[in-house]
Amino acid sequence: MTTKTIDDEFARIVGSLSRRGFLTGAAALAGVGLLSACSGQSSEAATEDMVEIEVDGEKYRIPRDPKRVVVVEARGGLDFALLAGYPIVASNWDEKSHLMTMVPEGTAKLGGTNNEPNAEAILSHEPDLLVVGEGWWKYYQEHSLLGTDIAPVLVVGMGATDSQWKQAMIDQLTALERKDVADEVMADYNAQIAASKERIGGLLDGKTVIVAGVDDGQFWIQRETFVTSVMRDLGLNVVTMAPRGPTDTDYATFYGLEDLDVFDQADFILLQNIDAPDTQSATWKRVRAVQAGHVGELPYDLNSGLALTATALAADLAEKVQVMR
Numbered sequence: 001m002t003t004k005t006i007d008d009e010f011a012r013i014v015g016s017l018s019r020r021g022f023l024t025g026a027a028a029l030a031g032v033g034l035l036s037a038c039s040g041q042s043s044e045a046a047t048e049d050m051v052e053i054e055v056d057g058e059k060y061r062i063p064r065d066p067k068r069v070v071v072v073e074a075r076g077g078l079d080f081a082l083l084a085g086y087p088i089v090a091s092n093w094d095e096k097s098h099l100m101t102m103v104p105e106g107t108a109k110l111g112g113t114n115n116e117p118n119a120e121a122i123l124s125h126e127p128d129l130l131v132v133g134e135g136w137w138k139y140y141q142e143h144s145l146l147g148t149d150i151a152p153v154l155v156v157g158m159g160a161t162d163s164q165w166k167q168a169m170i171d172q173l174t175a176l177e178r179k180d181v182a183d184e185v186m187a188d189y190n191a192q193i194a195a196s197k198e199r200i201g202g203l204l205d206g207k208t209v210i211v212a213g214v215d216d217g218q219f220w221i222q223r224e225t226f227v228t229s230v231m232r233d234l235g236l237n238v239v240t241m242a243p244r245g246p247t248d249t250d251y252a253t254f255y256g257l258e259d260l261d262v263f264d265q266a267d268f269i270l271l272q273n274i275d276a277p278d279t280q281s282a283t284w285k286r287v288r289a290v291q292a293g294h295v296g297e298l299p300y301d302l303n304s305g306l307a308l309t310a311t312a313l314a315a316d317l318a319e320k321v322q323v324m325r
Helices: 003-019 040-046 076-084 098-102 119-124 134-142 162-175 179-200 226-233 257-265 288-292 307-324
Strands: 050-055 058-063 069-071 088-091 129-133 153-156 208-215 218-222 252-255 268-272 295-297
Touching: 050 162, 069 076, 076 088, 076 098, 076 129, 076 153, 076 162, 076 179, 076 307, 098 307, 129 134, 134 153, 162 179, 162 226, 162 307, 179 307, 208 226, 208 257, 218 257, 226 307, 252 257, 257 288, 268 288, 268 307, 295 307
Parallel strands: 069 088, 069 129, 129 153, 208 268, 268 295
Antiparallel strands: 050 058, 208 218, 218 252
């Protein structure tokens, strides 16, 4: 997904919420990680037992044991809400996500997509806590926009970079008095890493891998991200590239069709949007790993998350690299 596409998606979110009157300006910003204003009977009840946590150096308060949690986006936010054992009454929905199989029975679907939440639906569930991933929250900050009149919001952090997701998750669960959960899910993750290493065996010994993507005429190579961190835990030799131009982001370096020789250093490529039209270009088909058939798909729902997604990704990677046999 290109930067322009992401910006367009966020613009649609803001337009949708603004039209419904749930956004205000920068004066409402109370601190990193919290939509602090509460209204309605459900929010008032939640203030009776609050816990103070810290995100990015800022302290804020949310319900210690919320009763009616609405998950605004079905990626990092849902991953964390499931890990925390929150009573989820409604969640944004992604039928293709592995997380959907873990959502409690009876959870309502908010409708729409991760890219455009339905404000009326959120309000209809009378939440005392909303859970949302950090990426969405950053957008609201950057544009001096904030939802204020729904419920407190727990913003799920991924660390300074997504590659630091483990420590960020452990710290946040511990701050929410769920350290036992953090210990348990990390044990499960480490067990899957061990199983995946055994499945991979020596297929990638002495070989290099690249995590990549393609969309709208641009290819990219991920740097220090959630996916590369899981690959490194598997003992894989991941190639990353330094930023080289204004189109690059904190997480990826971008390339046009004229620069695809950079991919020739990879023995295996894990590719997001594997069926994109640009993968049919003659230039891409000349890449060494592509010619050899050593390309696996990176599913969108496994591209970012926390322990539940990382565990699923480790299992998926072990199968994808079997093309190296």
